[in-house]
Amino acid sequence: MAVLVIAEHDNAAIKPATLNTITAAKACGGDVAVLVVGQNAQGAADAAAKVAGVSKVILADGPSLAEGLAENVAAQVLSIASGYSHILFPATAAGKNAAPRVAAKLDVAQISDITKVDSPDTFERPIYAGNAIATVQSGDATKVITVRTTGFDAAAAEGGSASVEKIDAVADSGKSSFVGREVTKSDRPELTAAKIIVSGGRAMGSSDKFNEVLTPLADKLGAALGASRAAVDAGYAPNDWQVGQTGKIVAPTLYIAAGISGAIQHLAGMKDSKVIVAINKDPEAPIFGVADYGIEGDLFIVVPELVAAL
Template sequence: MTSLVLADHDNASLKDSTAKAVSAAHLLGGDVHVLVAGLNCVAAAEAAARIDGVAKVLHAEAPQYEHMLPEPLAALITAQAAGYDAFLAPSTASGKNVMPRVAAGLDVMQISDVMNVLSPDTFERPIYAGNVIETVRSKDGKKVMTVRTTAFPPAAAAGVAAPIETLGPVASPEISTFVSEELTKSERPELTAARIVVSGGRALQSRENFTKLIEPLAEKLHAAVGASRAAVDAGYAPNDWQVGQTGKIVAPDLYIAIGISGAIQHLAGMKDSKVIVAINKDADAPIFQVADYGLVADLYTALPELDRELAAIGK
């Protein structure tokens, strides 16, 4: 069985999610190849070649792949279909955009958000906001799936780089075009890759309180900032901070939930965290059911005290 993993990258560098998808592909057995498609993405292809267990890297350079538009990528992947038994991508915005089109092009089912590989044709995936784990067996000749990266460790670095093979671009339906993008830059780590995440909920009451209370704490802990959907919908935090079923799935070493009640949709995005700390003045808040440590207190009192303690430690 030979698998093809779609690399997650920004043309300049490879994302950690690619190495985790490679770990999932290893469980299928057989060779694992990685497809790196973009523009001026040689560095990303070379990084993919240094992932342990990767037998070969397919490197495609063309302007149509620069912004990871789903139609050109899906066409490129389906053009390689004859040589592969399985196609995998991380469950990122890009992977979830591309792989359904690949499945449709191959006329097979897609298996979404795979969190365990039981055999080459049997997989586990979460449903009902993670409250039920579904076992799926696919009889399709070719498997197409997205991988929940928080469920797999990243593959280690290899001592010897795999060979890199150049692919030419293929014709693709020109039904979408790239218009523009606005990128935010931050010194804090990326939310899905951070070891520590500090999240705020609706109890913060304003964007100003996020700036005054949550962000300074995150900076002291070298943490990423997250938010509940309620906080995002209220305009207290930007969309890319949202953690949960309709946001980002995280599994950091430490997750600090501040003023978050713990709705089922939010828990689906963070309950795999190694250690969960909750601060909420409602002793009956559902977040305390999953928290390893809970503090029943008003966040407006608790956070200044925590800030003073951290400042003292820093001295």
């Protein structure tokens, strides 16, 4: 039995989500192979080969794979799928784009967003916005899985010495074409990879107040900035800052929630954080139910005082 992990990378290096997915793959049993799909992606393949626990890296390199179009990525995975009992994708935008195509072509049920591997055919995944955990058993010959990366520790990026095997890139499917990409550039850590996150809610009142109050705290801590769905919907913060069931799932070492009430939708995205600090003037706010530390007070007074103390 062999397990295949589809790497997420930028052609030069693999992204942290891949390391968490490799840990999940090792729990499935068998040898772990990593597929790197891209163009001029030798650097990413070499990085994957160094990850502890990886037995083989497969590199598919060609123009048709340059932009990671889901149709072409899925076709590349399908070209080698017969040799694997499990095919794992990180539950990221890219992973969730390609995985269903692979599952459909293999005529198997996709197992989404797993947080634990009980056995090679049994997995746990959250349902009802994380309020319940479902145990799912699959009898499919090939199990196509997306992995909630916050549920697994990252594999060691060094210590492995896997071989890199090159295979031919698939031809362009012709079903989609790359038009353009708008990338948000920031000096802050990427939200899903940040060790510390400072998030604000609707209580911030405006985008100006959001930046005026929370940015100094994030700067002091070297943190990423996040937001609740209510804050994003109100226009206080950009969409890519949203933490929650319909936003990004995060599990930093420290999560500071300022002016966030703690709706189920938001809690589903951050309750696995190691330490949660809540700042809210409502003593009945649900966020205090999951917080390790709570400060009952006006965030516009508490946060500046906290910045001054740091």
